[in-house]
Amino acid sequence: EPEVTQTPSHQVTQMGQEVILRCVPISNHLYFYWYRQILGQKVEFLVSFYNNEISEKSEIFDDQFSVERPDGSNFTLKIRSTKLEDSAMYFCASSTPGGLKTQYFGPGTRLLVL
Amino acid sequence: AQSVTQLDSHVSVSEGTPVLLRCNYSSSYSPSLFWYVQHPNKGLQLLLKYTSAATLVKGINGFEAEFKKSETSFHLTKPSAHMSDAAEYFCVVSVDYGGATNKLIFGTGTLLAVQP
Numbered sequence: 501e502p503e504v505t506q507t508p509s510h511q512v513t514q515m516g517q518e519v520i521l522r523c524v525p526i527s528n529h530l531y532f533y534w535y536r537q538i539l540g541q542k543v544e545f546l547v548s549f550y551n552n553e554i555s556e557k558s559e560i561f562d563d564q565f566s567v568e569r570p571d572g573s574n575f576t577l578k579i580r581s582t583k584l585e586d587s588a589m590y591f592c593a594s595s596t597p598g599g600l601k602t603q604y605f606g607p608g609t610r611l612l613v614l
Numbered sequence: 615a616q617s618v619t620q621l622d623s624h625v626s627v628s629e630g631t632p633v634l635l636r637c638n639y640s641s642s643y644s645p646s647l648f649w650y651v652q653h654p655n656k657g658l659q660l661l662l663k664y665t666s667a668a669t670l671v672k673g674i675n676g677f678e679a680e681f682k683k684s685e686t687s688f689h690l691t692k693p694s695a696h697m698s699d700a701a702e703y704f705c706v707v708s709v710d711y712g713g714a715t716n717k718l719i720f721g722t723g724t725l726l727a728v729q730p
Binding site for chain 1: 648650656657658659660663704708710715716717718719720721722723
């Protein structure tokens with residue numbers, strides 16, 4: 501069964517450093533998403549992406565964040581200058597066209613900013 | 615605005631006994647609702663989804679959920695718990711403004727413990 505994959509599974513970085521989180525969505529899916537879950541808190545929507553542009557973004561998704569689909573298979577989330585409060589589990593998801601747009605999630609990348 | 619409330623942060627059951635995980639939703643229109651499960655150190659797996667085609671929805675691993683509009687509830691049940699059901703369960707509502715994408719609003723999660 502096709503799955504969403506994410507790399508790395510864990511990332512430790514210093515505050516102020518740039519990180520890139522990578523995702524490979526399910527191959528026939530057209531819509532892509534990033535969510536995050538800070539330890540002990542809810543899973544929160546960050547951004548959705550379709551047709552090579554951002555479809556919707558939350559207030560969390562400020563200028564420090566960017567997304568792109570560089571090569572037709574990977575979908576990346578970049579954090580330009582990480583802060584301590586960016587420490588979280590980051591989930592990528594993808595969905596097919598259609599009414600319900602059911603989202604399928606990857607296993608997550610745990611980011612720790614020191 | 616759409617939201618979901620999971621009424622229990624922790625539920626503990628004995629193996630072989632029924633499971634009930636409670637969820638209430640708030641939505642200004644007919645919602646799309648989901649239950650996802652997260653096993654330790656794993657990703658979010660879709661258990662089941664409500665599409666408005668039927669109020670009783672069957673999912674994987676013997677779970678089902680019933681949509682009750684009058685009670686604004688979407689509780690998750692399973693007749694007989696198994697040790698492998700121990701995980702965190704999320705009730706989720708989809709927000710769709712009619713554009714290309716939607717976004718999911720998650721509940722706070724219910725941690726299910728299954729005792730032998």
